[in-house]
Amino acid sequence: MTALALHELPSPFALWRGDNLHRAVLAYETWGKLSAARDNAVLIVTGMSPGAHAASSPADPARGWWEDIVGAGKAIDTRRHFVICANNLGSCKGSTG
DSSP, X not given: OOSSEEEEOOSSEEOTTSOEESSOEEEEEEESOOXXXXXXXXXXXXXXXXXXXXXXXXXXXXXXXXXXXXXXXXXXXXXXXXXEEEOOTTOSSSSOO
């Protein structure tokens, strides 16, 4: 489990319409454990307004925006799945805006 972490994208990072971002980062959090086979990952893609904090964890006990869905014994079960929630580029919640 991580508190908010940052992943640096390749620089320059090419955008669909031809421009580039320099030194862009994606904010993300994770829950659970990645299996040795790396076959239990679940990616949660947010809308523009939520941050990467989908659920609480020991690293960040604040209530997440998907608290009722992500966690041990819930629909996205962190005992079975390695969950990654990344904040979109363009958001003001940690990723390059």
